[in-house]
Amino acid sequence: xxxxxxxxxxEDDFILDIGCWDGKRVLELWKKTKNVYGxxxxxxxxxxxxxxxxxxxxxxxxxxxIPFKKKFxxxxxxxxxxxxxxxxxxxxxxxxxxxxGGKLILSTPRSIRFLEFWDPAWIRWxxxxxxxxxxxxxxxxxxxxxxxxxLIKEYQILGNALWIIARxxxxxxxxxxxxxKQINYPMKKGFCDWFILAEKIK
Numbered sequence: 001x002x003x004x005x006x007x008x009x010x011e012d013d014f015i016l017d018i019g020c021w022d023g024k025r026v027l028e029l030w031k032k033t034k035n036v037y038g039x040x041x042x043x044x045x046x047x048x049x050x051x052x053x054x055x056x057x058x059x060x061x062x063x064x065x066i067p068f069k070k071k072f073x074x075x076x077x078x079x080x081x082x083x084x085x086x087x088x089x090x091x092x093x094x095x096x097x098x099x100x101g102g103k104l105i106l107s108t109p110r111s112i113r114f115l116e117f118w119d120p121a122w123i124r125w126x127x128x129x130x131x132x133x134x135x136x137x138x139x140x141x142x143x144x145x146x147x148x149x150x151l152i153k154e155y156q157i158l159g160n161a162l163w164i165i166a167r168x169x170x171x172x173x174x175x176x177x178x179x180x181k182q183i184n185y186p187m188k189k190g191f192c193d194w195f196i197l198a199e200k201i202k
Contacts, residue, residue, distance in 0.1 A: 002029075002076060002105055004156065005197050009033065013073035016097065018062050019080035023049035026056060037068065062090040071099045078107040082134045091148045098200040104150060106196045110157060111135035118164050118192060120171045141194060150198035159192025 002025070009015065011033050017025050020038025022045045029036040030053055040046075043059040060067045062077070063086045075094050084090045094104060109119055116122050116135055124130035145152060166185035173179040187193065 002078070004195060005103070005105060005154075006032075008103070009074060014070060014099075015074040015076065016066075016068065016072045017076045018060075018066075018094070019077065020057060021045045023053050023057050025076065026053050039066065062093055064093070066093050066097045068097065071102070072097055073099055073102050074105065075102070076105045078105065079109075081106065081108045082136070083132050085132070087134075088144055088147070091144055091150070095148050095150065095200055100200055100202065102200045103153075104196075104198045104200075106145075106194070106198065108141065108194050109133070109135045110192055110194050111137040111140075112191060113137075120168060136194065141196075145196070145198050149200070149202055151201045153197045153199050155194060155196040156189065157193065158187040158190055158195055160188050160190030163187055163190060164192065 009029070009032055013033055013035065015029055015033065015036040017029070017036070017038045018040075020026055020040050021042070023038050026036050026038040027050050036056065038053070038057040039060040039062075040057070041059070041061050043057075046054060046057045049057055058067055062080070063084055075098055077094065081087050081090060098104065109122070112118065112135070116126075119133070119135065121130070121133040122135060125133040142152060163185050166183045170182045173181055
């Protein structure tokens with residue numbers, strides 16, 4: 001949901017999309033600035049990226065040194081933090097890779113006490129021993145950002161009940177019916193996902 005703050009990005013800004021997969025968002029931002037790069041731990045996805053941006057996609061692990069000498073005006077980390085082994089180190093590395101006044105766009109699932117099962121990915125982690133998929137309470141997430149000297153400028157909580165129903169229906173289609181068909185329901189204001197704009201202040 002970078003659209004929330006996309007209008008603040010300038011033509012000469014440097015942008016890094018962490019967890020870029022096949023570079024779809026890099027290509028989208030390419031129309032606004034050519035100084036956009038992607039990074040992912042799964043470089044095999046890069047072969048599916050459009051040719052014009054493949055040279056801007058790099059293998060890298062956010063919990064290790066980010067493989068760029070340059071510093072960025074914007075770093076995008078959407079639906080990644082909940083999976084990483086050391087989220088505090090990931091945020092520290094991101095902070096070091098931002099220019100002073102640089103912005104982090106972060107999205108990650110929200111913890112809802114007694115209702116964590118809204119998220120099928122969380123259930124796969126907890127009950128089926130799947131990939132890590134942590135949910136963040138406000139105190140925990142905001143505390144980690146503040147500890148790393150990020151100033152939270154804005155935030156929204158998106159994902160309503162209809163979005164959850166669509167999410168579960170897609171799981172049924174994919175794993176129950178083995179169908180490639182998926183429902184794309186837009187994320188509107190709700191209670192599921194944090195969307196945060198934070199700034200490096202020092």
